[in-house]
Structure formats: structure tokens, C-alpha cells
Amino acid sequence: MTESDIGLRERLVDAGVELLAAEGLQALTLREIARRAGVSHGAPRRYFPTHLELLSAIARRGFGDLAERVRQTLADGPAGPRAQVAALARTYLEFALDNPGMYELMFRHDLLHSGHLGLRETSLPLFGVLTGLVGAARPGADARRVAGALWANLHGIAQLWRWRSLQLALGDEDFGPLLDTVLAAHLGGPEGGR
Amino acid sequence: MTESDIGLRERLVDAGVELLAAEGLQALTLREIARRAGVSHGAPRRYFPTHLELLSAIARRGFGDLAERVRQTLADGPAGPRAQVAALARTYLEFALDNPGMYELMFRHDLLHSGHLGLRETSLPLFGVLTGLVGAARPGADARRVAGALWANLHGIAQLWRWRSLQLALGDEDFGPLLDTVLAAHLGGPEGGR
DNA sequence: GAAGGTCAGTAGACACTGTCTACGACTGCC
DNA sequence: GGCAGTCGTAGACAGTGTCTACTGACCTTC
Numbered sequence: 001m002t003e004s005d006i007g008l009r010e011r012l013v014d015a016g017v018e019l020l021a022a023e024g025l026q027a028l029t030l031r032e033i034a035r036r037a038g039v040s041h042g043a044p045r046r047y048f049p050t051h052l053e054l055l056s057a058i059a060r061r062g063f064g065d066l067a068e069r070v071r072q073t074l075a076d077g078p079a080g081p082r083a084q085v086a087a088l089a090r091t092y093l094e095f096a097l098d099n100p101g102m103y104e105l106m107f108r109h110d111l112l113h114s115g116h117l118g119l120r121e122t123s124l125p126l127f128g129v130l131t132g133l134v135g136a137a138r139p140g141a142d143a144r145r146v147a148g149a150l151w152a153n154l155h156g157i158a159q160l161w162r163w164r165s166l167q168l169a170l171g172d173e174d175f176g177p178l179l180d181t182v183l184a185a186h187l188g189g190p191e192g193g194r
Numbered sequence: 195m196t197e198s199d200i201g202l203r204e205r206l207v208d209a210g211v212e213l214l215a216a217e218g219l220q221a222l223t224l225r226e227i228a229r230r231a232g233v234s235h236g237a238p239r240r241y242f243p244t245h246l247e248l249l250s251a252i253a254r255r256g257f258g259d260l261a262e263r264v265r266q267t268l269a270d271g272p273a274g275p276r277a278q279v280a281a282l283a284r285t286y287l288e289f290a291l292d293n294p295g296m297y298e299l300m301f302r303h304d305l306l307h308s309g310h311l312g313l314r315e316t317s318l319p320l321f322g323v324l325t326g327l328v329g330a331a332r333p334g335a336d337a338r339r340v341a342g343a344l345w346a347n348l349h350g351i352a353q354l355w356r357w358r359s360l361q362l363a364l365g366d367e368d369f370g371p372l373l374d375t376v377l378a379a380h381l382g383g384p385e386g387g388r
Numbered sequence: 389g390a391a392g393g394t395c396a397g398t399a400g401a402c403a404c405t406g407t408c409t410a411c412g413a414c415t416g417c418c
Numbered sequence: 419g420g421c422a423g424t425c426g427t428a429g430a431c432a433g434t435g436t437c438t439a440c441t442g443a444c445c446t447t448c
Contacts, residue, residue, distance in 0.1 A: 008396080008397085025304070026304060029433085029435085030434080030435060030436090031433085031434070031435080039396095039397070039398090040397065040398050040399070041398095041399095041434095041435090042397070042398065042399075042400095042436090042437090042438095043396080043397050045397095045435095045436080045437085046395085046396060049436095050435080050436080051434095051435060051436085107353070107357075109357045110219070110220060114357070123359075124362070127363050142375070144363070144364055145364060145372060145375045146375060146379075147363075148360050148363055148364050148372060149347065149351075149372060149375050149376045149379060151350070151354070151360075151363075152347055152350030152351040152353075152354050152360065152372075152376075153343065153347040153376075154350070155350040155353060155354060156345070156346030156347055156349040156350030156351075157343075157346040157350075159301070159346075159350070159353070160345070160346050160349060163301075163303045163308075165317075166342050166345075166346065169318065169321050169338070169341075169342055169345075170338055170339060170342050171338075177339065178339060178342060178343060178346075181336070181339045181343050182343045182346075182347075185340075185343060185379040185380045186379045202425085202426085223404085223405065223406085224405080224406060224407090225404085225406080233426065234426065234427050235405095235406090235427095235428095236407090236408090236409095236426070236427065236428075236429095237425080237426050237427080239406095239407080239408085239426095240424085240425060240426070244406080244407080245405095245406060245407090
């Protein structure tokens with residue numbers, strides 16, 4: 001009846017998400033998650049046979065959150081594919097910088113069970129959305145390839161920005177100008193279409 | 195007189211580089227490096243007070259190798275800033291894909307002592323070279339910003355390609371077409387100039 | 389109502405990790 | 419020949435992920 005019967009499985013993922021946000025990825029040990037959930041270190045094994053699968057479940061939360069944020073951005077956002085791509089890109093970067101630990105985990109493929117766990121199922125649709133918008137914003141171009149290039153660019157910015165490498169090289173404090181440059185490069189000038 | 199007096203310090207880094215190439219980053223433990231170098235697990239501590247510093251020394255080898263490869267590419271490569279940027283980009287990606295473990299280590303800032311160890315000293319000059327070439331290839335543009343965008347794009351491609359995410363999304367088997375798209379986006383059409 | 393069985397979680401062991409400290413051997417120097 | 423200082427060894431310690439034996443509660447079945 002209390003919070004304790006929402007199931008240990010969910011409680012473990014909750015504890016992991018909190019711990020990740022509070023202490024970072026290196027603190028996300030199996031035993032510490034169990035401690036935070038108030039169970040012994042052997043308990044998680046009942047639901048997650050291995051540490052990797054628990055981390056994957058936590059990462060799936062992150063992919064879900066990101067997808068939800070993007071969905072909401074596109075629902076609230078301005079009209080026009082060009083502006084929507086820009087809004088999506090900004091949302092993506094803000095997510096990465098607001099949740100550094102989670103973003104780090106989401107792309108640490110060595111820690112994740114990327115195959116069977118539906119990570120692809122939440123990541124590929126997002127790429128599909130981006131491809132559609134890019135295709136509408138640049139009718140002539142190979143939408144998939146341009147979307148792939150843009151995705152890689154966003155991912156690279158997220159990583160380098162988190163480590164302050166780009167700030168160091170550019171002297172910027174906000175990623176806005178850089179993002180404008182990137183969008184103009186992949187989609188054409190900021191005035192829209194091409 | 196034999197190989198054993200080139201100094202344990204260098205031997206440890208050598209062993210680490212080999213181990214990294216052979217077994218990957220997760221195998222690069224302090225104790226295994228010591229084992230491969232033929233010493234006890236406490237020996238590295240004499241030269242590297244912490245695991246992090248040994249890994250940083252190994253990563254520095256990687257940055258040195260990359261810088262050397264880029265230097266050679268630019269020396270042998272074709273004339274013209276546009277073509278040189280393209281050659282640099284290709285060299286960068288080939289390095290990342292030929293040495294996946296090393297590339298992974300080089301950008302795992304949580305494992306590296308990025309501050310005092312001269313990593314920045316090998317990475318920033320490379321960015322300076324790129325900025326110079328970009329400035330020559332696109333005289334009108336903000337060279338630093340475009341170079342930063344391109345660098346982030348290359349880094350993103352290297353990561354996503356290693357995880358086969360981009361291959362999955364694009365259906366490609368070679369990164370050449372994608373790289374052409376990226377270079378055209380940041381530098382203008384493939385015919386050169388703008 | 390009592391017996392048996394399944395399931396969730398506990399407790400402890402194991403091998404492994406990075407770090408720390410005490411110790412031994414070997415060098416060059418006076 | 420004795421002596422210091424350096425280099426590497428050996429063992430301890432806390433922490434990790436995994437595995438196995440166990441306990442106890444609940445649920446079914448006679």
C-alpha cells in the first residue's frame with residue numbers, strides 16, 4: 001500500500017536515476033543502488049541478472065525522457081521544418097547539458113546492453129523524426145545523410161561542450177552561436193529554405 | 195643492456211598501449227599492465243602515483259600518434275586548403291576507427307588527468323591547424339566557429355560510427371559519402387572555394 | 389487447519405580492482 | 419667496507435560484481 005509495493009524493479013531504477021543525477025556515473029554501482037533502494041546487494045539480481053542490465057534499464061529512462069522532451073518541443077514549437085529542426089537541436093543539447101550523468105550513460109555502449117533492450121527502439125524513431133524534418137527543410141538534399149551528419153554534429157557538440165573543450169577553443173559561454181553556425185551549415189542560411 | 199633498461203616508465207606505457215590495442219579499454223587495469231610489463235602490481239606506483247596518471251600517459255601517446263599522422267597527411271597531401279581539410283578529416287576518422295580503444299581512452303575525460311598532463315598541448319595546436327585551414331578555405335567565415343563545428347562533427351561521426359549507429363541509420367558501410375556531405379556543409383560545395 | 393512449494397530477499401564467499409605501507413635487494417659513493 | 423637512497427616486492431585493506439546457500443513469508447492443495 002505504501003511506496004514499497006510499487007515493485008523493487010522500479011524502485012531500483014528510480015534509485016539509480018537519482019543517484020546518477022546526484023553523484024554521477026562513476027557512483028552508479030550495483031551495491032550503492034541497492035543501498036539507496038534499501039535492500040541488500042544481492043536483491044537486484046532477482047530482476048537484473050547483471051549490472052549491465054540494470055544500467056540499461058536506467059538508460060532507457062533517459063531515452064524516454066529525451067523522446068518526451070523532443071515530442072513536447074515539436075508540439076509547442078514554432079511552425080516550419082527549419083525552425084522545428086532548430087528547436088529539436090536545442091532541446092537535444094539542453095538535455096545533454098542538464099543531465100550530464102544520464103547523457104554520459106546513454107552513450108556508454110560498453111556499459112549498456114544496446115541490443116535487446118529497446119534502446120534502439122527509442123533512438124531510431126527520433127532519428128526518423130529528424131530525417132523527416134530535414135527532408136522538408138531541404139527538399140533537394142539526401143535527407144538521411146544530412147540528418148545523420150547533423151545528428152553526429154549535435155552529439156559531438158554535446159560531448160565536447162560537457163568537457164569544456166569547445167568553450168576553451170571558441171571562448172564562448174553559450175552554445176547558441178555555435179548551434180546557429182551548425183544549423184546554417186547543414187540546412188542552409190538562417191533565412192530558411194535554401 | 196637488454197630491453198629491460200629502457201626504463202620501467204616507458205615499458206609500462208608500451209605495455210599499456212599494446213594491451214589497449216589487443217584487449218580494449220576495459221582490460222586496461224593497473225595490475226594487468228604491470229603483469230604485462232613483468233613487474234609486481236605495486237611497481238607502477240613509483241612512476242605513476244595513480245592509475246589515472248598511467249592512463250593519461252598512455253593517452254598522451256595516442257595524441258602524439260594522431261598529431262604525427264595529421265602532420266604527415268598535411269605534408270604529403272594535396273595542395274589547397276579545402277583538400278587539406280578533407281585529408282585531415284579523413285586521417286582523423288581513420289585514426290579513430292583503426293585504434294578504437296585508444297580513441298575511446300583519449301576522450302574518456304573521467305579516466306584522464308586532462309589538466310596537467312599536456313593533453314591540451316597536443317590537442318589545441320591541432321585545432322589551431324584546422325582553424326587556419328578553414329580560414330583559408332572560407333575567407334569570409336568565422337574560422338574558429340566553423341572549425342569548432344567541424345571538429346565536433348568529426349568527433350560525433352567517430353563515436354557513432356564505432357558503435358555502428360550511423361551505419362544502422364544510413365545503411366552505409368564506408369564513411370566516405372557521409373564525410374563528403376559534412377565537408378560540403380561546413381566548407382561549401384565540393385568544387386572548392388565556397 | 390496443516391503440509392508442501394514457490395518466490396523475494398539476505399548473508400556470505402570468491403576473485404578482482406586500486407591504493408597504501410612495510411620490507412628487501414641492489415646500486416653508487418665516500 | 420659500510421651506508422644511504424632508489425627500485426621493486428609482498429601483503430593488507432576496502433570496495434566492486436557475481437554466485438550460491440539460506441531464510442522466511444505467502445499461497446496452494448489436500
